[in-house]
Amino acid sequence: MNWISNYVRPTINSIFSRREVPENLWTKCPECGTMLFHRELSDNLNVCSNCDHHMVITPRERFNGLFDGGIFTEIKVPEPTADPLHFKDQKKYPDRIKDARKKTGEQEAMLVAEGEIDRTPIVAIAQDFSFMGGSMSMFVGNAIIAAAERAIMLKRPLILFSAAGGARMQEGILGLMQMPRSTIAVDMLKEAGLPYIVVLTHPTTGGVTASYAMLGDVHIAEPNALICFAGPRVIEQTIREKLPEGFQRAEYLLDHGMLDRVTHRRDMKEELVTITRMLLGLDPAVKGDLPAPPPDQISLPDETEQDAETADAKK
Structure with a gap:
């Protein structure tokens, strides 16, 4: 037995040929x-x-599954003043923004887009909880206003997916001011007679729940989503009592009249299409309703095939 050829060499080869598993x-x-x-x-x-x-699902992943063919157009949001309070805790506010952008690959905590779902044109907004907890900032306020103005201009319904831990503390009162700003944006939609549908995802808390997340014409939630202003732990410590099982979860709120529906994520698109078209007074969506191909891509059967089909029909 050759110890070098039978043991040492295969061991060395296995070390160098080992693949790194992501x-x-x-x-x-x-x-x-x-x-x-x-x-x-x-x-x-x-x-x-x-x-x-x-x-948790990012806004971009959500939109890829929501819009037809994953095709949507992003709506530009005006940039607010950077670090208006020159806030600093363990890090400077601009450094936290840079870290969040590097982590998520997104500009801010909200993505605004327009497109079609089952051939129904809409404008959609989604919050990104992985971006500083989806906290409500001046950018978020600008995004809601930009989405509402775009929806009014195109006469389309607005669908918002909320996911937030409240207002952004680094912007102080300026973050809290987005509550009345977003409320005005929702009122603009109502005055234009356009549907505003809110999908509450886990978690939706704080000032977001106290403003635009609870002002929709229809409120839908994903299963077991935490939806509240103050969290269960804070309430238990305040009243010194044990809260009911499932308190402030989507199913509990549905049973107590705070929500209209609790819908599984795989059924969300069909649910939104049905509700949107109902509110717009449109006929139900037709399954497989795809746009017609261009005339130059339509292949017609030649005369021989047509004659054969005509003969078969006569028989």
Whole structure:
């Protein structure tokens, strides 16, 4: 037995030929602990296939699954004044913004887009909880106003997906001022007679819940989403009592009249199309209603094939 050729050489070869496995191929469900393959999880819209837990989804991923063919056009949002209060805690506010942009790849905590869902034109807004907790900032206020103005100009309904931890503390009173600003934007939609639909996702809390997230014509929530102003822990510490099971979760709020529907993420698009077309007074969407191909791409059967088909019809 040749120890070098039979053991040493294969060991060395295995070391150099070893492939690095990316760390982001698997995701652990925070609810049941199941390890989920990233492609399977993405195809399932970031919903656990084992326990149906709805994980956080970014606005861009949500829009890719919402709009027809994943095609949408981003709406430009005016940039507010950077660091108006020169706020600093453990980090300077501009440094926190840079870190959040590097982490998420997005400019801010809200994405505004326009497109079609089942051939129904809409304007949509979605908050990104991974961007500083989706906190309500001056940019978020500008985004809601820009979306409302665009919806009014195009005479389209506005659909908002909320996910936030409240107002952004680094902007102080300027962040809180977005509550009345967003309320005015919603009033503009109502005066124009356009539907405003809110989809509350996990979590929607603080000043967001106290303003535009609860001003919709229809309120839909994803399963088990936390929806509140003050969190359950704060309330328990204040009243010194144990809260009911599932308190401030979507299903609890539905039972107590705070919501209209609780809808699974995979059914959300169909639900939004049905409600939107109903509010607009349109006929129900036709499945498979695709645009006609250009005339130059339509292939007609030649005369021989037409003659054969005519003969078969006569028989």
